[in-house]
Amino acid sequence: EADIYQTPRYLVIGTGKKITLECSQTMGHDKMYWYQQDPGMELHLIHYSYGVNSTEKGDLSSESTVSRIRTEHFPLTLESARPSHTSQYLCASRTGHGYTFGSGTRLTVV
Amino acid sequence: KQEVTQIPAALSVPEGENLVLNCSFTDSAIYNLQWFRQDPGKGLTSLLLIQSSQREQTSGRLNASLDKSSGRSTLYIAASQPGDSATYLCNNDMRFGAGTRLTVKP
Numbered sequence: 262e263a264d265i266y267q268t269p270r271y272l273v274i275g276t277g278k279k280i281t282l283e284c285s286q287t288m289g290h291d292k293m294y295w296y297q298q299d300p301g302m303e304l305h306l307i308h309y310s311y312g313v314n315s316t317e318k319g320d321l322s323s324e325s326t327v328s329r330i331r332t333e334h335f336p337l338t339l340e341s342a343r344p345s346h347t348s349q350y351l352c353a354s355r356t357g358h359g360y361t362f363g364s365g366t367r368l369t370v371v
Numbered sequence: 372k373q374e375v376t377q378i379p380a381a382l383s384v385p386e387g388e389n390l391v392l393n394c395s396f397t398d399s400a401i402y403n404l405q406w407f408r409q410d411p412g413k414g415l416t417s418l419l420l421i422q423s424s425q426r427e428q429t430s431g432r433l434n435a436s437l438d439k440s441s442g443r444s445t446l447y448i449a450a451s452q453p454g455d456s457a458t459y460l461c462n463n464d465m466r467f468g469a470g471t472r473l474t475v476k477p
Contacts, residue, residue, distance in 0.1 A: 294465065300412075303469040304460070319465070320372070351414055359405045359420040360462065364413065 264288050265363035267352050273369045274342055282337040282366045284352035292355040293335040297321060297348050298365075304351065310335055342370045373398045377461060377468035384451055385476050392446040392471045394461035404437050404444050405462045409470070415460065419446070451475045 268283045286293070291312040296304040306319030310329040324346070326338050339346055347370050353362045374397045384390055394404075401423050407415040419428045419435040421444065427436040434447040444461055451473075458470040 296467075301472075304467040306465050309465065349412075353415075357403070357422075359403055359417055360407075360415070361417070362407075362415040367412070 265352055265354060265361055267350075267363035267366050269366060270364065271367050271369075273371060275371055276343055278342050280339050280342055280368070282339075282350050282352075282368070284335045284337065284363060285333050286335075286354045286361075287333060288354065288356075288361070289332060290354035290356055290361075291332065293329070294353045294355065294360075295319075295325075295327060295335070295337050296351045296353065297323070298351060299348050308337065342368075344370045346370050373464045373466045375461060375463050375466045375468040377459075377471050379471055380469065381472040381474075383474040383476065386451060386453060388451050388475075389447070389449050390451055390473070392448070392459050392461075392473070394444040394446070394463075394468055396442050396444075396463040396466075398442075398464070401437075401439060401463050403463075404435070406433075406435050406444075406446050407460045407462065407467075409458045409460060411458075418459075448473075453477050 266285045293310045295308045298304045305321035307321045307323040308327040310316045349365050349367050351365045353360045376395045378393045404421045406418045421437040432449040437444045453475045458472045460470040461468045
């Protein structure tokens with residue numbers, strides 16, 4: 262059973278809409294990450310956080326933003342969705358025992 | 372910036388064969404080396420984690436080794452089964468390889 266919870270699992274939304282992808286963990290982990298993955302392609306790091314009020318941009322230029330107001334919550338927001346944002350978004354936490362991933366959110370922007 | 376490379380990109384084998392997947396990384400100052408399995412459209416499932424001070428880990432038919440000096444890790448799968456068909460990814464620090472897509476034919 263996953264200890265990282267991502268909602269929604271699937272989302273179809275129109276161009277220009279603002280959306281927030283939710284990610285929560287119950288393990289009290291400080292380090293959390295967002296990755297973007299197109300079908301059959303590699304994972305790209307888009308944002309990460311090392312704790313409350315700490316957020317950093319990753320390798321992939323992204324029009325998304327994140328916040329970390331509480332340890333357990335790391336939401337990802339797109340202010341104005343575009344078809345190019347269509348992808349799978351994976352949230353994860355990490356400790357010395359490695360990464361734990363959520364099931365992902367598959368986003369389609371029409 | 373850490374770069375992670377996986378070879379081969381795809382591999383197809385008959386059931387029962389032993390196989391090796393390769394992962395190389397550019398920065399030898401690793402945190403941990405972790406191997407994952409990903410089924411189509413799904414998230415990542417952790418298979419094995421090798422701490423930076425370790426050389427290998429085993430779980431069932433899987434064995435992962437780590438050679439920090441050469442910047443390489445291998446995942447060995449013994450007696451492959453059709454249920455092993457998936458994409459296998461390795462991770463070092465915050466970066467992932469592109470994966471090896473494994474198909475095991477009955």
